[in-house]
Amino acid sequence: MLGCGSYLPAQILTNADLARKVDTSDEWIVQRTGIRERHVAAPGETTSDMATLAARAALAHARVDAQSIDLIVLATSTPDNTFPASAVTVQAALGITHGAAFDVQAVCSGFVYALATADSLLKSGSFSRALVIGAETFSRILDWTDRGTCVLFGDGAGAVVLDRQEQADQGEERGILTVRLRSDGRHKSKLYVDGGPSSTGTVGHLRMEGKEVFRYAVAMITDVVEDAFEATGYTAADVDWFIPHQANKRIIDGSAHKLGIPPGKIVVTVDRHGNTSAASIPLALNDAVADRRIKRGDLLLLEAMGGGFTWGAALVRW
Ligand code: ACO
Numbered sequence: 001m002l003g004c005g006s007y008l009p010a011q012i013l014t015n016a017d018l019a020r021k022v023d024t025s026d027e028w029i030v031q032r033t034g035i036r037e038r039h040v041a042a043p044g045e046t047t048s049d050m051a052t053l054a055a056r057a058a059l060a061h062a063r064v065d066a067q068s069i070d071l072i073v074l075a076t077s078t079p080d081n082t083f084p085a086s087a088v089t090v091q092a093a094l095g096i097t098h099g100a101a102f103d104v105q106a107v108c109s110g111f112v113y114a115l116a117t118a119d120s121l122l123k124s125g126s127f128s129r130a131l132v133i134g135a136e137t138f139s140r141i142l143d144w145t146d147r148g149t150c151v152l153f154g155d156g157a158g159a160v161v162l163d164r165q166e167q168a169d170q171g172e173e174r175g176i177l178t179v180r181l182r183s184d185g186r187h188k189s190k191l192y193v194d195g196g197p198s199s200t201g202t203v204g205h206l207r208m209e210g211k212e213v214f215r216y217a218v219a220m221i222t223d224v225v226e227d228a229f230e231a232t233g234y235t236a237a238d239v240d241w242f243i244p245h246q247a248n249k250r251i252i253d254g255s256a257h258k259l260g261i262p263p264g265k266i267v268v269t270v271d272r273h274g275n276t277s278a279a280s281i282p283l284a285l286n287d288a289v290a291d292r293r294i295k296r297g298d299l300l301l302l303e304a305m306g307g308g309f310t311w312g313a314a315l316v317r318w
Contacts, residue, residue: 001161001175002160002161002162003058004061005057005061005159005286006054007053008039009040009045010039011039011042013039021150022145023147033249034250034252034270035249035270036272038272039155040154047079048086051074051086052090053157054159055131058131067095067096069096069130069131070130071100071101071118071121071127071130072096072133073102073132074087075103075104075132076134077193078136078140078141082197085103086135087102088101099127100127106306108275108305109306109308110278110304111280111302112281112314114278118162128164130162131160131162132159134276134282136155138206139155142206152247158280158281173317177317179312181224181312182311182312183308187216188308190213191209191306191308192206193206217247217305221305225255225301229315237260239261240300241267241298242267242301243285243301244267244303245281246268246269249271267287267288269287285300294318295318298318300318301315
């Protein structure tokens with residue numbers, strides 16, 4: 001993993017702003033979710049716009065040229081258009097005309113799914129350097145009259161650059177050590193968007209049974225993280241930084257507690273970003289890399305759970 005970058009739209013929507021739109025309060029939102037504010041895309045600002053800016057930041061951080069990228073995997077549930085994939089818009093904006101670019105849709109687990117996809121394609125030898133991006137404009141699919149959902153989400157984008165490199169015979173393994181993915185479609189009606197090209201012909205709005213999502217989240221997250229530990233032989237004690245999907249502070253704390261990860265090792269951005277779905281992990285990663293909490297060689301544990309349900313975890317040597 002050569003570098004990372006992120007982008008947040010300029011406009012900030014605070015809990016106090018929301019309390020002027022729907023019947024809610026700063027106190028309720030902070031207590032139930034830990035969220036204080038979130039960023040919202042400007043009119044006309046698209047998922048691919050934000051993804052491109054995050055990608056450029058990641059390329060600069062990795063000190064590599066866009067032309068060296070031959071694979072772009074973009075995780076999003078809020079693409080610019082039904083098709084083509086927003087990834088090809090990013091590819092064109094970066095001036096890349098070779099290789100492949102496509103979107104991955106696994107809602108809040110999208111970044112972990114995209115990471116697994118790019119990792120496998122690099123390891124297969126078909127590609128040599130990848131941009132893995134998570135980018136979302138959930139503000140466009142929220143029902144702004146539904147206080148149960150509109151207070152939870154925000155917009156943004158994050159990206160990492162992955163490079164195919166041979167593992168040295170000696171020394172510690174680097175990069176993506178394992179990615180474990182799961183899904184169970186029996187839960188699809190607990191968190192979904194009530195529209196789509198093949199069902200209603202409309203974009204639709206996000207609908208959620210919040211209590212039900214909450215009920216499953218911690219167990220599913222900790223289960224798949226245990227898989228990642230089993231696959232690598234690492235334990236919670238080896239983890240330097242826990243970078244969870246930023247859905248809700250209570251889910252994050254509950255998962256960390258069950259895994260035995262102390263609060264000081266958790267990267268938390270949900271208070272400032274809200275839930276940015278597939279963008280939340282690379283946004284949090286970039287935050288902790290930028291302020292130098294994360295150092296080269298650190299062992300990172302990433303995890304996410306979301307609509308589907310989908311869930312997954314990755315162990316990464318930064
Ligand atoms: N402000 C004030 N009151 C509210 C709000 C609000 N924004 N939203 C709901 N309420 C009210 C409800 O109407 C209800 O009132 P009632 O008792 O008079 O009927 C009361 O608060 C309790 O509602 P619940 O839904 O039971 O509240 P709960 O304590 O479960 O918290 C929440 C709701 C925060 C959504 C919680 O269920 C949760 O965090 N679920 C996880 C959902 C999540 O994180 N989804 C993100 C996507 S999935 C993922 O990324 C993992």
